[in-house]
């Protein structure tokens with residue numbers, strides 16, 4: 001069970017730039033559950049992910065893994081239990097190192113003797129097998145520097161690396177955002193396979209409403225540091241894209257047009273009141289734009 005217990009996260013407290021990214025947020029995710037999270041920019045999705053990873057320390061509240069209070073455990077000491085895939089395909093791998101060295105480092109993650117990371121012949125064969133499953137031909141390029149790989153190949157490799165240590169929690173923060181639709185499908189398939197094989201808890205932040213609805217057991221909508229919708233089972237299956245957009249925009253936030261309204265630039269736009277996907281016409285009062 002992954003637990004956030006009344007977590008509040010304030011950035012730059014006491015300064016003019018103070019921002020409350022998470023507000024008294026509580027969440028319990030049973031082991032093996034896959035949760036998708038949607039919400040407008042600035043809703044607090046990445047703050048939630050970073051709090052679970054240990055990159056941010058909550059101002060108040062607790063984070064627990066299977067009952068262990070890890071609130072004060074720094075991210076590098078959670079690395080054996082948590083794996084992450086970032087939105088930036090460059091963030092998860094070391095570009096100058098070869099595919100093989102990246103895999104070896106991932107295997108050593110969270111272990112004390114990190115310097116001994118060369119692969120044995122048996123390990124190398126195992127890594128070849130894991131890469132062959134991707135169908136990208138990476139198993140024949142173990143010596144190539146990662147800088148030669150495309151964005152989709154890098155995210156696929158990062159996923160393989162994430163799965164090497166059988167993480168308890170897999171954190172995916174918009175990890176498909178930089179990929180073209182075809183590659184998104186491939187990497188999405190790999191993601192689902194990984195979660196099923198490892199049986200880990202997974203939290204996937206996405207701007208893609210279809211992915212949010214189609215994947216996972218549970219869907220959260222975040223707004224202004226809170227979870228405003230939490231659906232699973234039949235309720236989740238009955239949810240439609242317009243209904244989901246309604247939930248998001250009904251909270252009075254802005255919607256990224258790239259994510260919901262087509263392929264334009266990633267510029268925040270407001271869905272007009274009363275139109276499909278917009279807030280109800282009765283909604284009134286000033287609405288502050290999210291960052």
Ligand SMILES: Nc1ncnc2c1ncn2[C@@H]1O[C@H](COP(=O)(O)OP(=O)(O)O)[C@@H](O)[C@H]1O
Nearest residue numbers: 011019021040041042043044045046047048291
């Ligand atoms: N390191 C930081 N310093 C100051 N403010 C931050 C920092 N990280 C996030 N924020 C602010 O916290 C709020 C939530 O951000 P974030 O969790 O990144 O949202 P999301 O991932 O949903 O877009 C935003 O208002 C954002 O500007």
Ligand SMILES: [Mg+2]
Nearest residue numbers: 045046047173
């Ligand atoms: Mg984010």
